[in-house]
Amino acid sequence: MTYIDEMIKELCPDGVEWKELGEVVDYEQPTKYIVKSKEYSDDYSIPVLTAGQTFILGYTNEVTGIYPASKEHPVIIFDDFTTARKWVDFEFKVKSSAMKLLSIKSDRQDDVSIRYVWHYLGTIKYTPEQHARQWIGTFSKFKIPLPPLEIQGEIVKILDKFTEHVTELTAELTAELTFRQKQYSYFRDKLLSFDDESMGGANDKVYTVQWKTLGEVVNFRRGSFPQPYTDMSFYGGEDAQPFVQVVDVADEGFRLNTKTKKTISQKAIPKSVFVPKGTVIVTLQGTLGRVAVTQYDAYVDRTLAIFDGYKQEVDKRYFAHQLKFIFDREKEFARGSTLKTITKQEFSNFKIPVPPLDIQRRIVQVLDNFDTVCNDLNIGLPKEIELHQKQYAYFRDKLLTFTAEGVYTDSTVQYRQDLIRLLTWVFGPIKVELGAVCDVVRGNGLQKKDFVNEGYPVIHYGQIYTFYGLSARVTKSFVSPEVGQKLKKAKTGDVIVATTSENIEDVGKALVWEGAEDVCIGGHSCVLHTEQNSKYLLYYFQTTVFQKQKEKLVIGTKVIELYPKNLEKAIIILPPVYEQGRIVSILDKFDTLTSDLTQGLPKEIEQRQKQYEYWRDLLLNFP
Template identity: 40%
Template sequence: MTQNGFLERLLDGVAVSWLPLGQLTSYEQPTKYLVAATNYSDEFKTPVLTAGKTFILGYTDETEGVYKASENSVIIFDDFTTAIKWVDFDFKAKSSAMKMVTSSDEGRVLLKYIFYWLKTLPSELVDGDHKRQWIGNYANKQVPIPCPDDRKKSLEIQAEIVRILDTFTETTAELTAELGAELRARKNQYDYYRDKLLSFEGGEVEWKALGDIGEFIRGRRFTKADYVEEGVSVIHYGEIYTRYGVWSDHAFSKVRSEMADFLRYAEPGDVVLTDVGETVADVGKAVAWLGGGKVAIHDHCYAFRHSMNPKFVSYCMQTQSFIAKKARHVARAKVNTLLINGFSRVEIPVPFPGDPEKSLAEQARIVAILDKFDLLTNAISECLPREIALRQKQYEHYREHLLSFSKSEKAEA
């Protein structure tokens, strides 16, 4: 059956009226439900909601003024950004910018139906616009209501549309959980074998401090004002977070050419690492530079210059034992910073230290094994968001189709 045929069969010839959203819904300000405390903890029971993308700020132990959405589900509407959420659990509110929207008559229109219809509306936000949207704009939006004069039939049609869209939502959530579990399993397997290979239990190996293996060359600072479309290729420390492992030729940022003599560079074979991060784990992330020439580095980066296999060094810096030792040399503050003198004393394994040729061959062998694991893990990492995006597009297609209704049927209430 075609999609249009399905909708026609669902409507079964009934008329569709377009009624103002404000006539079909009621709203409540969050005043009675605002949280007082700021000491949120995962150990507490009640989530604290805010408008916008963050949504759940944390959890509070406050028991008064809790909105009982577990008893009557509600739509959370951000009055400034128009973001909407379906909430069916008890909560406290942090932001006064949200509205709790309910159906004014569940015997006439299902709230979940309204929720799905709201999701079909395109964003009308204008940059810099900071006006409240519900009363002045959204309350006047026209909602398609099938056969409003026959409440029983209307609710049956609404319920069937909700059932179909709920099924798509649940399927997407299940797929996300399944692929996420697969990714975690492969990642754990990869981490296990990487750490096992690089522990060299019973092997001919010497553990040497990084400072005894090579030298750390700190970059020099450039600012946003220095960025240009054509100029000197540079690695900004923020870029390291997006490519944790290895870099070859890459479209990096560029800064003004006249800065060339001022800058410091990473050369092919160096390992580039950052000395700052929001978390301790972020600090000291390492990327092997395998490009065809030198590339400038920011002053929050170091180029570690050495004579070992650069990918081998990078893999060593990803092991759990190395990360634990590195953490001892991070200054904890609002922005965590690597203490390079202490970091240079952290040791990594050097196989067959008395035979440089044999040592490099063993490093290359281990890198080849880990590259295969890394490739597999990254393939799954790329597959996950792509597959979810595909399902999301499929879901949005059916949602738009089920809630579009023919414009020729539109009649003002």
């Protein structure tokens, strides 16, 4: 510091000149440098800049409207709303007009260094209170000390040396962090992809639909009986056997009546069809679609179809449930008036979903042991018989519909969470619409001018992608009780999502609120209430699969919006809750491992940055 003091005494014995920034710094509106196309590519050469944290948004191939900055003629880009600044010494285009391009006025270039101005701008302690342009009315009025150019140059050398050290350390840290983050992203996406590869979804697979025609699954044929039915010699007599007709198939339970109404005589047996115990049959006339798994040996009439010789791994009771489900939907279209029928061709065209055998058996376990399974999963059962039957029918239809479609989209309140538990218990990881597992509450109101020093805790949407991490227990900002009472709230464990941003990367960013009390949210954000693991949803939002979906769900160009109603349509993969917890535990460890790096290089960077700021403020603190 001694030689700087000596230079000041020698070169400006009467003190340092002070001028308003606007007197020495010129500004240019960036309108003619705004990029026309947002189709960026790393293959292009011209960077597109913003004065914010992102800095380089991407690269364009546009060849006109390029700002000609260079090492010899650098420029400062100044965010006209946040007052953030960037030093630029290369050609570029800009994203928007929300900035000023700062350079030294032509009549002051011989006695003012732009790099000196750059360093001094960092000493100005000013935070805008309103979302308004800052340079012309406010920032340009701040005064800057202007020692002789020789002194400015010496100060710049000292401060640039500090900056150089920080830059070198930052480069080392960035390389290490990039490597760690690639590892983290790889394992995160693998854990949350649940693809068909053996390693997807932590060695688990998402249920996928495989459709098969009846002919691809099993051989089937009709029963038979000699004609005419009125010939009584075909019935009864010595050694007569059970003869199954439509009337002998029970309405429920996939069973035959205890005894058949008629028996078949030894004379008729050669012209009928024998089915052993455990055979699936279905009625094709009259009361269409009654299904049974025979509990005794019998002969079967031609009004029923018989299934045997399975070509796929199929559980017979699962097959029976699917047959009944199909016929319940299809029988209304069968031909006939008094006796409804269905042709063999129509029948052969039926398709059924064939999941893996273990899933088939779980479905059967649910449907055959409804009360037991529901009690194990803490699904409340109504005592009233009628309501109980309705609930069983609801779960049965939803379970078999999901088996057919492979995606759960129902967002109705009744039984929703119970059904999710049931589906994940049966199928493992399932595909669901986000709105089916979350109640989405849209934020309202809130402006930055509403912030006060203490009061109700509040999270502003912009803070989600600029200030907070994956979760928060305390807030940066507060609002008065009068304002807070009008705002929507998030409870402990809720997910808060930013639904507006200037870029697609930030929109949809989220955090989990872990505070002890409710927190207020404003507009351009929403709250997700869920019984799932909130942290799991948060991690899933970061996956490349979700990011690709998000691109199709957002609207807007300059301002990107992810409306809550569109967010609800996003498809996520949902494993059982216990598996969600295991995945979160693994990813939390990765996140901690990445954060632990802050004990090494980042700590040194922080110390160097503090050194730089100390000497900068000291060097630029002119009397």
